[in-house]
Amino acid sequence: MRYGWLNGDIDYATDAPYFTILFEDQDESEIYGNQVNIGVITCPLAEIAALEGSYDVVIELDQ
Numbered sequence: 001m002r003y004g005w006l007n008g009d010i011d012y013a014t015d016a017p018y019f020t021i022l023f024e025d026q027d028e029s030e031i032y033g034n035q036v037n038i039g040v041i042t043c044p045l046a047e048i049a050a051l052e053g054s055y056d057v058v059i060e061l062d063q
Contacts, residue, residue, distance in 0.1 A: 001036055004029035010039035019057070023048045 005011055007026040012019050015034040022029070023045040029035075038059070041048060 001034050003031070003033045003035065005032075005035055005037070006040075008041045008045055009035075009037050010041065012036045012038055021048055 001014065005022045005026060007023055009022045010020075011022055013032070013034055014036060021041060023041070
């Protein structure tokens with residue numbers, strides 16, 4: 001666990017259980033604690049920022 005994130009991180013917050021893909025506000029993120037990084041987005045972050053609506057997500061362990 002850590003405070004803050006890097007833009008592009010895929011995180012789970014243990015203090016307010018939510019899963020998120022973080023694509024902005026890296027510079028202000030150090031005030032948010034209990035971030036567990038579980039991956040990184042490899043596409044351009046503008047593509048993530050342009051998404052609207054809800055999506056089903058599957059997380060699998062790479063073998």
